[in-house]
Amino acid sequence: TLELINPSLDNTLAESWAASAGYGSPGSLNSSYMSNEDEVLTATEFILHNNYPNPFNPVTTISYTLPQAALVRLTIYDLLGRQVKSLLHEYQTSGNRSIQWNATNDLGRPVAAGVYLYMIHAGEFRQTKKMVLLK
Incomplete structure (x- = not known):
């Protein structure tokens, strides 16, 4: 699944997304953003x-x-x-x-x-x- 790399990024751009290490977002904490x-x-x-x-x-x-x-x-x-x-x-x-x-x-x-x-x-x-x- 995919997750937004950083919640402040534009979610309409492909480079704002990455493969999820867990369940993805929305609905779960991002694994790539802390x-x-x-x-x-x-x-x-x-x-x-x-x-x-x-x-x-x-x-x-x-x-x-x-x-x-x-x-x-x-x-x-x-x-x-x-x-x-x-x-x-x-x-x-x-x-x-x-x-x-x-x-x-x-x-x-x-x-x-x-x-x-x-x-x-x-x-x-x-x-x-x-x-x-x-x-």
Whole structure:
């Protein structure tokens, strides 16, 4: 099977794909891509990547890039703007980061299928993206 080499690559290009060492993606962790929190970063801007897989069930990965150290908050909201889950609220150094969401709320209960928003606050940077939970 095939898997995307890096989730931030264009998945319409053949060179973005490689033979899988396991079950392939989406739906499984990539065998050829590993996030390294100590990786040297040359990026000059904050980036919130698209979550993968999307749509998802029951777990999705949210990746982001920090060009400099910052206080990072990553929060999940429903379409009415209500907070569903606070995934992260901590100071982080620069680098590529990722975190998984297992479709539960702040109380640990499973959430309903539907569209959710994930928002990052890192220093002055703010960005929101959509994701879809299927059940």
